[in-house]
Structure formats: C-alpha cells, structure tokens
C-alpha cells in the first residue's frame with residue numbers, strides 16, 4: 001500500500017489517517033500537524049522522506065496572487081528550500097489550488113446560471129484571493145477588498161480590481177515598511193472603527209471570500225447579523241468550519257477544494273495523492289494532468305447548504321413614484337404642514353420633490369417560488385408625480401431613472417423594473433434600457449396579461465357571456481388607449497379570442513397601422529377603429545381602458561351597456577370612484593394585480609398584503625427565473641412575451657389577486673348583485689325599445 005502524507009503547520013488535534021483507493025491503487029493517507037512548530041515539521045519531513053510516495057505541505061500561508069515579484073519569490077523560496085533537502089516529491093498543492101479556484105467559480109456559474117451576476121462580494125484578502133477576484137470581476141463590478149483594513153489597519157476599502165492591482169504593486173509594498181498596522185491597530189478608537197466598518201461591509205455583501213489560512217481570525221467577530229443568509233467562498237471547508245458557518249446562519253458554502261475522498265482533505269494532500277498515483281516526481285504535475293484528473297474524477301466543487309436545502313436568492317429593483325400630490329401627504333411632515341398652509345404649499349412640494357434624487361422607499365424580502373428560488377429587492381422612488389413628469393421633457397425622467405439604475409446596481413440588483421408613469425414618458429424604457437448598466441423591463445407584458453386575466457375571471461364570474469372552448473367568444477370588446485404599449489398588446493390578444501374588437505385612440509394613423517398589423521396576425525377577427533368611442537359604448541360587453549390620461553375624463557360610463565366588465569388598467573385610474581358609483585350595474589375592476597408567492601414583506605404600496613402591481617410582478621418573475629435581460633421595452637410589445645411571462649408567473653407561484661374595484665375586493669355576492677342589476681336594466685331597456 002502506498003503512503004501519502006500531509007505535514008501541516010496546523011494543529012495536531014486535527015490529525016487523521018485512513019485507507020483509500022484512487023485511480024485503482026490503494027493508499028494510506030495521513031495528516032500530521034506540527035502545531036506551528038517549524039522544527040517539528042522539518043523532522044516529520046525527514047522522517048517520511050523516501051517512506052511516503054509523496055508529501056504535501058499544509059497550513060502554509062500562500063504567497064499572494066499579486067504584488068511585487070520579489071516579495072512572492074522570497075516566500076516561495078523558503079518553501080522550496082525545505083522541500084529540496086528531501087527526495088520524496090513534495091507539494092504545497094498550489095497547482096491544484098490555482099486551477100480549482102477558477103474551475104469552482106466557472107462550474108457554478110455554468111451549472112446554476114447567472115449565479116454571480118452583479119453579486120456583492122467582500123474579499124478579506126483580495127491579494128490572497130486574487131484568482132477568485134479576477135474571475136469574479138467577469139460577472140460583477142460590486143467587489144470590495146478589505147486588504148488595507150486588515151493588512152495595514154487603514155480604514156479604507158478597495159472597490160475595484162484595478163485599484164487592488166495598484167495597491168498590490170505600490171501602496172502595499174510601501175506599507176510593508178511603515179509600522180502603520182501596529183500603530184493604527186493599537187490605537188483603540190481606530191481599531192474599533194475598523195472592526196465596525198468591516199462588520200458593516202460584511203452585512204452589505206452577498207458573498208464573502210474567506211482565505212483558508214486565517215479563517216477563524218477573519219471571522220471571529222462575526223455573528224448571525226453579518227453572516228446570516230450569506231454565501232461563503234472558501235477552500236477546504238472541514239466539518240468544524242461548516243458547523244461554525246451553519247451556527248452563524250450561512251446559506252451556502254462554496255468549497256473550492258473538490259471532495260473526492262470520503263472526507264475533506266487539503267489541496268496539498270490531494271496533489272500529493274495525484275503525484276503518487278501518477279508516479280510523478282517533483283514539479284511534474286502539469287495543468288493537463290489536472291485537467292484530465294478533474295474531468296475523469298468528476299471533481300466538481302463542493303457546494304454545501306448548511307440548512308440542508310439548496311438556496312438561491314436573486315435580486316431586483318423596481319422604480320415607483322407618487323401617483324399624485326395627495327400621495328406626498330403620506331410623509332407625516334408634509335401632511336402636518338399642508339394642513340395649515342394654503343394649497344399652493346402642496347403644489348410647491350410637488351414641484352420641488354420632482355427634482356429630488358431617487359431614494360429607497362422599501363426593501364422587499366420573503367418572496368419564494370415553489371421552485372425553491374428566492375428573490376429580494378428594493379423599491380426605489382423617484383419624486384415626480386405624473387403631472388410633473390409630463391410637465392418636463394422625457395430626459396428629465398430618464399436622468400432620474402438612470403440614477404436609480406446606478407443605485408440599484410450598486411445595491412446588487414440584477415434587473416430593474418419601471419413602474420407606472422416612469423415608462424409612459426418618452427419612449428417607454430428604450431433609452432433607459434440602452435443607457436443603464438443593468439437590464440430594464442417596463443413590466444408591461446405582465447400588466448397586459450394581468451388585465452386580461454382579471455377580465456376573463458370577471459367575465460366568467462358574471463356569467464353573462466357564453467364562452468365555448470376552442471371558439472371565438474361571441475361578444476364585443478373595446479380598448480381605450482389602444483395605440484399605447486399595454487393597450488396595443490391587449491388589442492392583439494383580444495383579437496385572438498373575441499369576434500369583434502374596437503380600437504380607440506387619438507391618432508388615426510397609429511390606429512390604422514395597428515389595425516393592419518392585427519389583421520395580418522388574425523384575419524378572421526372583426527376590427528373597428530375610432531377616435532370617438534361614445535356611440536359604440538352601449539354595445540360593448542368588455543372594455544379595457546389603458547390610457548395615460550392622468551386622471552382626465554376618458555369614457556362616459558353612463559353610456560355603457562348594463563353588465564359590461566370594464567378593466568381599468570390606467571394609473572391614475574381612468575374612472576373615478578364618483579363615475580363608478582353612477583353605474584352599479586357595471587363591473588369596474590382595477591386591472592389584474594398579482595399575489596406573490598412566499599411571505600413577502602415590504603412597506604405598503606396601497607395594495608393588500610402579498611399583492612403587487614403586475615409590472616412589479618413581472619420584474620419579480622424575471623428575477624426568480626434568473627432572466628436578467630431586457631424583457632419588455634417600447635410600445636410594440638409582442639403578444640408572445642405576454643404569454644411567456646404569464647406561463648413563467650404560474651411556474652413561480654404567481655396568482656391573480658382577488659378582483660377588486662374602487663371599493664375594495666369583489667365578493668361573489670357583490671358580483672351577483674351587479675349581475676342582478678344588469679339583467680334588470682337590460683330588461684327595462686328591452687321594454688322601452
């Protein structure tokens with residue numbers, strides 16, 4: 001039986017020995033700790049020389065991945081000197097270590113898809129984990145390196161790979177000769193401040209990269225608050241380290257050292273085993289050998305979920321805005337002052353707030369898909385009301401949205417949605433999507449889907465229209481705001497289901513173009529176009545109103561057919577509560593809001609618990625699906641996208657929220673009453689004709 005030994009400068013309490021089979025050969029594998037005693041380690045080396053097939057040297061502080069060459073060489077040299085005295089091949093495991101770091105990250109990114117996309121990473125030692133940092137920089141700009149804080153006691157983090165490289169080549173070298181660390185770390189207030197900033201940085205991060213060497217020193221002050229819900233990337237996560245991280249609420253541990261034996265062993269031991277199995281002498285393990293071994297032995301990186309089940313949390317941001325100046329009174333200070341000042345005060349606040357930079361209104365947590373994926377995000381608000389946004393040029397709003405996108409990216413969001421009027425102004429998200437550094441979606445595909453989903457549900461519950469499977473519905477529908485982003489795709493979808501569809505808009509040429517394109521897709525539907533809907537209102541069974549009239553009078557409800565189902569998609573609503581009250585025989589619903597899966601928590605957005613606007617729900621669905629791409633932008637929405645987001649929504653547990661109107665949720669009794677009044681009114685109309 002061949003002997004392979006790892007001589008470690010670490011504690012002898014962690015020693016082990018076991019027999020194993022590798023590449024068809026039997027091995028006795030041993031780890032021998034020298035408790036930090038170099039003399040003892042040297043004696044062990046001599047003792048095992050010629051007796052072991054290969055020897056690994058463990059618990060050695062590895063030279064930094066970057067930095068002045070002479071510094072790296074100096075440390076390398078000491079190790080080489082030690083190994084050169086003996087004849088058995090000796091390795092520190094650095095070849096495997098280098099390959100496995102990079103392989104681990106690329107494998108995980110490939111296997112889980114977008115795993116590291118815009119993730120916020122904190123590196124305790126960027127210089128030591130340089131290879132990881134370099135690969136990670138391909139997926140995210142959100143890199144924080146604590147080297148100056150931990151190495152030199154300087155309360156400053158490095159925030160880019162380029163700055164880390166500069167620090168390693170220049171500042172780090174100079175600082176080696178200045179007793180700053182001893183000075184600043186012994187100055188108690190600075191030390192406390194450094195510990196505090198380090199804890200804060202950890203709290204902000206999604207992933208923390210912890211070098212193997214010094215693992216416990218780095219993490220000794222960290223609790224559930226810093227590590228809870230985090231992903232830790234480290235090397236050789238022994239059981240005791242896994243337990244340590246589990247107790248502090250860590251969600252995922254990515255161990256870059258592959259586990260190919262029955263227990264976790266250090267890279268130096270693995271590499272020694274490779275040398276012994278391949279019968280290689282010192283320095284004869286090449287990257288090709290490693291490639292061959294990694295692929296033939298299926299040396300996938302180890303991903304440990306301390307809680308027992310896989311965890312993946314994606315992140316999104318969504319931009320909202322006050323719907324009217326009355327909304328601004330939700331701020332207590334504004335409300336208090338507005339109560340004893342003339343109305344002009346609120347007008348002035350509305351104007352000033354429109355110029356404010358975006359700010360975070362609420363954090364959203366607790367959204368969990370039945371697939372197991374979770375997402376969390378931020379509601380970022382811009383100050384402009386619809387009135388203010390329309391009063392300025394679109395560029396005014398674009399500038400604030402791009403500011404919000406930068407903020408979202410910094411916070412780690414992987415996609416950003418545009419709420420209500422932020423995508424109505426200008427070109428409906430096209431410019432913002434082009435200029436922003438993170439993918440943008442307007443959410444309009446799901447808004448259209450939600451509106452029609454709710455309309456279909458309301459029609460079914462009213463039971464006044466006969467729906468036969470596989471046949472066009474014999475009823476008339478109308479879309480107001482037909483040439484808009486949501487309106488036009490609603491027209492396309494209604495044209496697939498109903499016999500007659502009427503398109504209402506203000507621009508004749510746009511209406512004709514829309515009619516033409518729908519007829520190309522569905523030549524059998526009867527289409528009508530008009531700029532004056534009044535005379536047709538009395539014939540419509542279903543109306544969708546999706547204008548950006550911002551509260552202007554859009555349709556005369558008194559002319560509507562009894563029993564008609566009106567879906568009001570617009571925000572602010574196209575139909576006021578006063579208008580709705582005029583027709584108790586008409587069912588006016590507030591489009592289709594979506595009930596989110598899991599136990600979502602966020603500040604109120606004026607909807608019941610767990611319920612979100614469909615456009616926000618689209619952003620959430622895309623985050624859950626890991627589809628970090630520009631999904632819906634512009635005014636020409638493909639109906640296939642509406643269908644796709646609807647299906648993805650179902651996959652991730654989205655439900656149509658209870659149908660509601662201006663007075664809240666409609667119960668079955670409420671709907672039965674509207675139907676009774678509608679039938680009564682129709683009877684009366686029949687008699688008077």
Ligand SMILES: NC(=O)c1ccc[n+]([C@@H]2O[C@H](COP(=O)([O-])OP(=O)(O)OC[C@H]3O[C@@H](n4cnc5c(N)ncnc54)[C@H](OP(=O)(O)O)[C@@H]3O)[C@@H](O)[C@H]2O)c1
Pocket residue numbers: 419420421423424425428443444447480481482483484485486487505506507510546547548549550552554569570571572591592613614615635
């Ligand atoms: N419920 C939700 O979850 C949700 C989600 C997103 C958006 N929304 C709301 O849905 C509405 C439509 O959004 P969108 O993105 O489709 O907007 P859009 O692309 O700008 O379309 C708006 C449409 O409204 C028409 N319009 C504007 N002012 C009008 C007026 N005074 N009278 C009649 N028609 C008028 C426009 O006609 P022209 O072409 O002639 O200008 C256009 O066809 C907005 O109110 C938005 O806030 C709701």
